[in-house]
Amino acid sequence: xxxxxxxxxxxxxxxxxxxxxxxxxxxxxxxxxxxxxxxxxxxxxxxxxxxxxxxxxxxxxxxxxxxxxxxxxxxxxxxxxxxxxxxxxxxxxxxxxxxxxxxxxxxxxxxxxxxxxxxxxxxxxxxxxxxxxxxxxxxxxxxxxxxxxxxxxxxxxxxxxxxxxxxxxxxxxxxxxxxxxxxxxxxxxxxxxxxxxxxxxxxxxxxxxxxxxxxxxxxxxxxxxxxxxxxxxxxxxxxxxxxxxxxxxxxxxxxxxxxxxxxxxxxxxxxxxxxxxxxxxxxxxxxxxxxxxxxxxxxxxxxx
Numbered sequence: 001x002x003x004x005x006x007x008x009x010x011x012x013x014x015x016x017x018x019x020x021x022x023x024x025x026x027x028x029x030x031x032x033x034x035x036x037x038x039x040x041x042x043x044x045x046x047x048x049x050x051x052x053x054x055x056x057x058x059x060x061x062x063x064x065x066x067x068x069x070x071x072x073x074x075x076x077x078x079x080x081x082x083x084x085x086x087x088x089x090x091x092x093x094x095x096x097x098x099x100x101x102x103x104x105x106x107x108x109x110x111x112x113x114x115x116x117x118x119x120x121x122x123x124x125x126x127x128x129x130x131x132x133x134x135x136x137x138x139x140x141x142x143x144x145x146x147x148x149x150x151x152x153x154x155x156x157x158x159x160x161x162x163x164x165x166x167x168x169x170x171x172x173x174x175x176x177x178x179x180x181x182x183x184x185x186x187x188x189x190x191x192x193x194x195x196x197x198x199x200x201x202x203x204x205x206x207x208x209x210x211x212x213x214x215x216x217x218x219x220x221x222x223x224x225x226x227x228x229x230x231x232x233x234x235x236x237x238x239x240x241x242x243x244x245x246x247x248x249x250x251x252x253x254x255x256x257x258x259x260x261x262x263x264x265x266x267x268x269x270x271x272x273x274x275x276x277x278x279x280x281x282x283x284x285x286x287x288x289x290x291x292x293x294x295x296x297x298x299x300x301x302x303x304x
Contacts, residue, residue, distance in 0.1 A: 013120045020185070024087040035057060040091050092144065130245040146249070148247070154276065155273070161282040170291070181198050184203055192204035193234050231261075232266065233261075250268065252280050
């Protein structure tokens, strides 16, 4: 079950607090529940959040906090918005399901001025893109901090969050999936792999974890995966990844997707992965008959 303190020694007391009460924290908000969780936690710590909603995050309601919603064509305006509110620190959180095509949008003047820089950033995989985006903020004097700096209790500890037992076959499946996910990450392709003890079932590409699990559910439904072949999902921290951005993560929706795909459980890199609403995830995994396991691996270590 969930421990009160992570195995890494990180506790809620280690969270980043403002230098002065009411100091601004910028939150670049994509989709999902994570940006609002971070905003609430930042507020509890004494920060005053300013939300910049982009992409999927523009569909959410941000009435609780001062916010601005930017289309892709207006993203060059973000620096002026942050400076106007006195923001010096910011955090990236949430999902972005579709990359922008800046060649086919009408940019604002500020975005137009940045277009050569933006087009260079959009080359490569997710990890290189996020590093490049962070670099554009840092070159302009902003400090980019991690999600876990604000809410360290979201980090997955080592060990099992549930009481579900693991068999030898489960451990073999985890090891196979972990090896594949680590190598996938080295190529900056994806973070997630589904495997059994005997074979790799699915690799995550640009479609994301949800669509990969839908594919696994379809394979199981068509008999391509046997009922006696327990499979696991492994989401790995990429060996070259900047720990401030895009950590492997799961939430209650992932538990439901894993159950529908007929998985036995989920494993991730301990202390370098996020569990959104960890108590609910542990409870729903237990009810679904799934384990959720944090695996400790030295940074850059190949589990083979």
